[in-house]
Amino acid sequence: MKKAYLALSDGTVFEGVSLGAAGRVVGEIVFTTGMVGYLEAITDPSFAGQIVTMTYPIIGNYGINRDDCQSKKAQVRGLIMKEAAEYPNNFRCKETLEDYLVSENVIAITGIDTRALTRILRTQGSMNGMIITEENFNFSDYEEEIKNYKVDALVDAVTCKESYTVGEGSLNVAVLDCGLKRTTVDSLTSRGAKVTVYPASTKAETILSGGYDGFVVSNGPGDPMAYPELLPEVKALLTSGKPFLGIGLGHQLAALSMGAKTEKLKFGHRGANQPVKDVVSGLTFVTGQNHGYAVLADSVDAAVAEISHINVNDQTVEGLRYKNLPALSVQYDPEFKPGPKSMKYLLDEFASMMGGKENA
Numbered sequence: 001m002k003k004a005y006l007a008l009s010d011g012t013v014f015e016g017v018s019l020g021a022a023g024r025v026v027g028e029i030v031f032t033t034g035m036v037g038y039l040e041a042i043t044d045p046s047f048a049g050q051i052v053t054m055t056y057p058i059i060g061n062y063g064i065n066r067d068d069c070q071s072k073k074a075q076v077r078g079l080i081m082k083e084a085a086e087y088p089n090n091f092r093c094k095e096t097l098e099d100y101l102v103s104e105n106v107i108a109i110t111g112i113d114t115r116a117l118t119r120i121l122r123t124q125g126s127m128n129g130m131i132i133t134e135e136n137f138n139f140s141d142y143e144e145e146i147k148n149y150k151v152d153a154l155v156d157a158v159t160c161k162e163s164y165t166v167g168e169g170s171l172n173v174a175v176l177d178c179g180l181k182r183t184t185v186d187s188l189t190s191r192g193a194k195v196t197v198y199p200a201s202t203k204a205e206t207i208l209s210g211g212y213d214g215f216v217v218s219n220g221p222g223d224p225m226a227y228p229e230l231l232p233e234v235k236a237l238l239t240s241g242k243p244f245l246g247i248g249l250g251h252q253l254a255a256l257s258m259g260a261k262t263e264k265l266k267f268g269h270r271g272a273n274q275p276v277k278d279v280v281s282g283l284t285f286v287t288g289q290n291h292g293y294a295v296l297a298d299s300v301d302a303a304v305a306e307i308s309h310i311n312v313n314d315q316t317v318e319g320l321r322y323k324n325l326p327a328l329s330v331q332y333d334p335e336f337k338p339g340p341k342s343m344k345y346l347l348d349e350f351a352s353m354m355g356g357k358e359n360a
Contacts, residue, residue, distance in 0.1 A: 004109040005137040006080060009128040009146050012120060013139055016111035019084050020101030024132035024142075026149045027051040027077035030292065031118045033271030036062075037338045038097070042076050042106070043069040045158035045179030046248060046290045048221040049151035051078035051129060055118050055271075060085040063093030064100040070181040074104035075158065075221075078131045082114040107131050125266040126292065153226040155179060155249075159200040169193045171356045174212040176200060176237070178230070178249050179220030187335035187344075188216070191351040204236035213354040214243035217250030219333065224252035224262050224293055231257040238327050243353035245346075246329030248291055254329045255320060261299035265316070268292035269331075272339035275312035276319075276332055284312055287343055288336025295320070295331070319346075326353050 004018035008029060031053035032041055038059050041052060059081045084097055101108050109131050121127070128149045130142055158179040167189035175185070175197045188195050198207055200220075207215065215237040235257035238244045246254040252262050269289040277284045294316040297307060309319030309330060319330040328350070334343040 002133060003135060004131060004133045006109050006112060006117075007130045007132070007137070007139050007142065007146060008120065010120075010124065011139060011143075013137070014109075014112040014117065016109045018108070018133040019081070019098055019110050020079070020108040021105045022133045023107055024130055024134070025051065025078045025107045026128065026130045026146055028126055028149070028151050029053065029080075029117075029121060029129040030126050030268060030270060031055050031114075031121055032290070033273055034288075034339070035272070037272065039064055039068045039100075040070050040337060041290075042074050042079065043071045044181060044290055045071050045075050046219050046221050047076045048154045048158050048179065049077060050221075051080060051131060052076045053080040053114055053117055053121070055114055057082040057114065058085055059083070060097030061088055062090035063088030064095045064097055065092045066094065070183065071158070074101075074106045076106065079106055079108035080112065080114060080117065080131070081108065081110045082112065084108075084110045107133065121267050126268060151222050153223075154221040155200045155227060155230070158221060160197055161199060163196060163198045163202070165194065165196045167194045171214070171351065171354050172196070172210075172212045173214050173216060173354070174198060174207045174210060175216040175218055176202065176207070176234070176250070178218050178253070180218040181333075181335075183335045183337045184216070184218055184247065187347050191347060192356050193351070200230065202233075204233040207237065208240060212242065214245070214350065215240070216244075217246045217253060219248030219250065219290070221249070223264065224249055224256055227253065238322065239325065242326070243350060244325070244327035244329075245350045247333065248331065251320070251329035251331050252293055252295060254327070255295040255300065255305075258304050258322070259299075259301055260305075261296045262293050263296050264293050265314075269311065272336060274332065276309050276343075277312050279308055279310060285342040286340045287318075287332035288339035289332045291331060
């Protein structure tokens with residue numbers, strides 16, 4: 001076993017065991033609370049630029065099956081676990097977590113107290129940190145590097161390089177890929193849609209000329225304010241008069257394009273157990289989420305949109321419905337996998353807005 005260290009920007013250092021690739025990596029340290037779905041988390045583009053702490057104590061116990069990947073490669077900058085299972089047991093398992101991390105060149109650390117780490121992040125907020133596999137680690141040698149790290153505008157790094165089409169349904173849907181997950185495409189094709197995915201740099205004029213029945217702006221990483229060039233394109237899609245759905249970063253960009261503001265949350269919402277209240281029905285649902293920013297409620301112009309969903313834990317905005325437009329957006333992932341399925345009614349509604357049918 002090779003020694004590894006996790007160093008936080010506040011000077012806290014954890015000693016553990018290296019897993020995966022060797023070397024060092026700096027990123028924003030965050031935590032996610034899912035008990036399962038570690039491969040989906042590792043390959044989620046919304047985690048780009050971040051070192052992810054898995055709060056569930058044993059990771060890798062059902063191994064790796066690449067059919068569960070949400071994108072073509074690992075997206076996390078690093079991975080933190082209390083314990084990694086050496087001998088996974090599942091009929092779908094094709095390889096171990098360690099083998100996968102090595103093949104994807106992901107630096108990871110195990111054998112640390114992830115509960116203590118999570119308490120630090122909940123108290124002080126998400127912060128920069130480093131995983132390093134050097135034997136003789138000295139924090140002062142890397143303090144400046146750790147503190148100076150910034151999560152850049154990463155949409156260009158995670159979006160597709162050219163457009164492509166999936167499915168053969170009767171509905172034609174265009175998706176602006178800001179960090180698209182595979183399950184988003186699957187959820188649309190299962191509702192009778194032919195989905196054409198466009199790189200984030202695509203102009204709205206190009207997409208609007210395609211004669212689509214509806215538009216989706218996907219999840220993605222980073223601060224929504226870092227993408228001013230996307231706002232006029234998203235606004236053009238939103239105000240086109242065709243059905244529009246924004247998810248995650250897409251929700252934030254849509255709100256910004258219509259005059260609202262966003263803020264960074266202390267430690268974000270990440271995991272499969274975030275309670276969200278539907279303001280209209282009064283019902284509360286458990287949702288899957290992965291984001292560090294939220295739309296400011298008091299910045300939403302009541303003449304433009306109404307708040308449709310709120311987070312029960314901290315009362316932040318989780319959804320918007322736009323006035324006089326067939327447009328809605330949500331902060332959570334209605335198609336989160338693996339996770340709760342109770343929010344699929346939003347996807348059904350979007351399909352219905354385009355003249356389609358619900359997915360039974």
